Amino acid sequence: MDLRQLEYFVAVAETGSFTRAAQRVHITQSGVSAQIKALEHELGAELFLRSGRTARLTEAGSAALRHARAALDSTLGLRDAIDDVKGLIRGRLTIGMVTGCEIAPLFDALAAFHHEHPGIELELAEANSDQLVAGVRAGAFDIVLAGLAGGPPEHLASQVIVGERLVALTAPGGRLAERDGVTVTELMSYPLICLPRGTGIRDVLDQAFTAGAGLRPEVALVATAPDTVAGLARRGLGVAVLSESMAAAHSDLVCVPIEGVEILALLALVWQERTSPALAAFLRHCRTAFEPMG
Missing domain, CATH: 3.40.190.10 (Periplasmic binding protein-like II)
Structure with missing residues (x-):
């Protein structure tokens, strides 16, 4: 197996679709399907239940997902370490925000970050707050701006922006x-x-x-x-x-x-405790942009 197969496997698992996974990784759907079949053949187990346009993890797929993510994270960690030595920051950040809310400081932080690091690919998605926090836990989002009830989520890093009645x-x-x-x-x-x-x-x-x-x-x-x-x-x-x-x-x-x-209804930034150089840089811009609200 290779890292490309693991990347495609994680993309299908997170999107629930070979079509959407292909769009994420920028290759054809047939290319994703072929690599997943090759991975399944090598592992000797089906990873997905294919039904129409959807793809659901099998029991074997669920067991493999955590290890695939860990392998990809290790690769990113190696790249981040080299980038730190070279003084570079590159990669992709996936940011989540509450559906239907126009949150100007977050947009300001995105603009400032993009100006400073134009090589970073930014992906912004909207969802309900419970979905956003679950996405951080699952590794689908690097950081989210979510509404919380009463307190920050356990076992995740967070910064409360404002608490309101x-x-x-x-x-x-x-x-x-x-x-x-x-x-x-x-x-x-x-x-x-x-x-x-x-x-x-x-x-x-x-x-x-x-x-x-x-x-x-x-x-x-x-x-x-x-x-x-x-x-x-x-x-x-x-x-x-x-x-x-x-x-x-x-x-x-x-x-x-x-x-x-x-x-209190809290508005908070939420992310995994381990941060990449790109996320650390984005957090600095977030703290500056949201400081007037604190």
Whole structure:
């Protein structure tokens, strides 16, 4: 076997598709398939269950994936060590961010990093926060900017950018608009508009209902973008639940504090504790870009 086969194997495992893997590694799908078949022949076991356009790991494939990633990481480590000696940084960074959120400091960090290191290939992807953190653990992302409920994830490096409380947003003239605050229990009497499960803000809301009243929030509408959540509330379709900074962008709506919720919605950078030179350089730009928010 060779490193190219391992790279293709990991690409298929992470994308769940020979087509998407081929796009990632920039060769034809038939080339990826041929190399995977050669690897399976050498190992004496099928690595994937092929069904239509999807590819799922077999038990043998799952066992092999960790070792394949470790071999590729060792190769990258060797390259990074040589690059450090030469004073070079090259390679690729895969960065994740929360779906539907326009996070200007992250874009500023990306721009500054690209200007300083134009040889680094950057890949940016959006997902819900739970998917982002899982992606860091699996090695699919080098670093993510994710929303978290209450605290940073275990066994990963992280930097909390900001911690905020939840607020309710309602259209002027609504029955909540004249209130100075609302409790979690009182929110049960309103149709709620929220971000989906797996986002930090929704996780905080769900935990607050469970801890405070042993209830589940009655969510009328779900949208992936904070602006959409606010837009639905603006049209009188319910009460939006967002963070303080998200609410500040919608001054035409009435912002009502949610009382008794001690859990903070965190925005944090999350990455594996071991960093490549490229990731270390990107982190420096992130810290500069996000410093005003800290």
